[in-house]
Amino acid sequence: MDKQKNYIQLIYRLMVGLLSIGFLYVIWPYISSVLLMLVFAFLFTTVLLSSVDILERKIRNRGLSVLVVTVGLIAAISIFVGSFATNLADQAGGFSQRLETESFMDDFNNFIDKTKAKLPDFAKGGGEDVDAASKLNEVVGNVMSTLLTFAGAxxxxxxxxxxxxxxxxxxxxxxxxxxxxLVGFIPNKYFEVGLRLIYNIEQQVSNYLRGQLLAATSVAIMSIIGLYILNFFGANLTLVIFIGIIAGLANLIPLVGPFIGMLIAFAVALMNNLGNEAAQAHMLFNAIPSPFYILDVALMFIIVQQVDNNFITPLLVGESVGLHPIMVMIALLIGGTLIGPMGMLFAVPAAGIIKVIGHEISFVTKNAHLL
Amino acid sequence: MKSPLWSNIFKNWNSQESEKVTALKHVPVFDGLSDKELDEIEKLTHERTYQSGEHVFKNKAPSEGMFIIISGSVEIYLENAGDKNILAELNDRDFFGEIALLDTKPRSAGAIATTPSTLLGFFRPDLLSLMERNPALSSKILTNLGAVLAERLRKTNELLPKSDN
Incomplete structure (x- = not known):
């Protein structure tokens, strides 16, 4: 009789579970963006919580502490973004002015011709005589329309x-x-296990974030040093600190992130060195053609990435989530397939949380008679 | 019958902060703490309600922290081959389970509410996070905890010769 009752209960639970999954599947498109906002808010809260708690202990006012910390952070981000945008706009403005001058167009065409002349025959294409300057103008036009779409986004x-x-x-x-x-919802029977679960999840997330922020800082510092070294050898790169900081922050997104800083550095190198004969004819290690120091910049970022991937990240982040590197790769692939770069950003901590929950469920199942 | 689930969820609707702080002041683990520090501890505690006959924890259960009785009574017991040996009967302002703040070993005895009881729980995860945020306060608590355990050991030592005789 008891066995039959257990089966009925099991079937009932299974049905409720399946219905819940089905319901979630139906409403997911409507709630996914709000959930993503909440996840980001939770991550920011985890990063800022200890600062707010420390300030609250000093000034005895939670509201004021939250205000000071959030306004401080928003001000810092605004100053950074504002000054970066101003500098970039100045640079882009100067670049577009140079684009309009005839001599510059000639320079560009000359550069393309010279590059083509250096290429082996098979790489020269079908022999069509392409006006590179008009192509460049077309590209600039495309960029402007893309910028309008970007404004909407x-x-x-x-x-x-x-x-x-x-x-x-x-x-x-x-x-x-x-x-x-949240803790109030936990039944008395599972109270202590539930508390431990919540604590372990908090630890996972905060350790991961702390590790990632330290890794991002070190990538930013290494990139800035690397770019200054390139400037020492005549790369003529500007916005070095901004590029370094963006490279560090973008590094938070696994696999895709490291290329973002590199691309900005490429753009700056191109803008600054177009028309500069020496930069166009630059050779990496006096052997490999590296116009506009493009290969030098790429090599520098690759070195920074290798140092980060092989020494810094395993030391600061790898241990924090306690996942095998293969599991990290699988988590990244699943996250990337499901929600793109955002999924990659959250894949590793999410996998860490799932691991903690699995561990606690297994513990509760094994020790059910003690609860 | 009043459900412990619902009373635990809605307990914050009637704030009892001063009562909790008063209860904390009676516990030697929090001796010598300023009102400001007690307020901080109060924020970390969890108020739970138990029905008469409901287990707070069973013997050998995983342990995470200590409980302070705000109201009601709790029996601490050991069960040996079906025989229940009552070790202590605790009432308002008494506390139990403090060893769990220091180690992760299973409970060494069971605790059961003998009347409808309201308990205040202070748990190791919260103590660990307090150690990161406010080491000065947590070191006071750990020193007090050491003193409580030393006192228990001293009393046990005093009882040993008597039991030998």
Whole structure:
């Protein structure tokens, strides 16, 4: 009789589980963006929580502490983005002015001709006489239309960011109450195990974030040093600190991130050195043609990435989640396939959390008679 | 019958901060803490309600922290081959399970509420996070905890010759 009751219970639970999954599948498109905002808000909260707690202990006012920390952070980000955008706009403005001058177009055409002349016959193409300068103009036109599309996306991004900031402020203000309310839902029987689970998840996330931020900082510093070294050899790169910081921050996105800093450095190298004969004829190690120092920049970023991937990240991040490198790769692939670069950003901590939950479920199953 | 699940979820609707701080002041583990520090500890504690006859924890269960009785009564017991040996009957302001703040070994005895009880739990994960955020406060608690355990050991030592006789 008892066995039959157990089967009925099992079937009932299975049906409820399947219905819940089905319901989640149906409503997922409507809630996914809000959930993503909440995940970001949670991550920002994890990073900022200890600063808010320390400040609150000193000034005895939670609201003011949250205000000071968030306003400070927003101000720092705004100053960084603002000055980067201004510098980049100046640089782009200067570049577009140079584009309009006839001599510059001639320079560019000369450069293309020279490069073509250096290429072996099979790589020269079908022999069509292409006007490179008009092609460049066409590209600039395309870039302008892309910029308009980008402006639209920027509006949506700003709205999402504002929502994330609001969620973060609410979470920071009430984090401890929210946590207590969540804990309040745990039945007495599973209370201590539940607390341990929540603590372990918090530890996983904060260790991962701490490790990632330290790794990002070290990548930024190494990139800045590398770019200054290239400048010492005449690379004529500007916005060095900005490029370094962006390379460090982009490094948070696995696999794709490291190329973002490199691409910006390529753009700056191209903009600064177009028309400069010496830079166009530059040879890496006096052997490999590296016009505009492109290969030098790529080599520098590859070295930084190798140092980061082989020494810094395993030391600071790898140990924090306690996952085998193969599991990390699988998690990254699954995250990337499911939600793209964002999925890659969250794949490793998510895999770490799943591992903790699995460990606790197995513990509870084995020790059910003690609870 | 009042469900412990619902009473645990909605307990914060009627704030009892001062009562919790008063209970904390009676526990030797929090001796010598300022009101400000007690407020910080109070934020880390979890108020739980138990029905009469409900286990707070079973013997050999995984342990995560200590409990302070705000109201009600709790029996500490050991069960040997079906025989229940009651070790202590605890009431308002008493505390138990403090060893779990220091190690991760399973509980050495069971605890069961003998009347509807409200307990305040202070757990190792919260103590560990406090150690990171406020080492000065957590070291005071750990020193007090050491003193409580030393006192227990001293009393046990005093009882040993008597039991030998």
């Amino acid at each position: 920027l509006g949506s991004f700003i709205f999402n960011m504002i929502m994330v900031i609001i969620f973060t402020i609410i979470l920071l203000l009430n984090y401890h109450q929210f946590k207590k309310s």
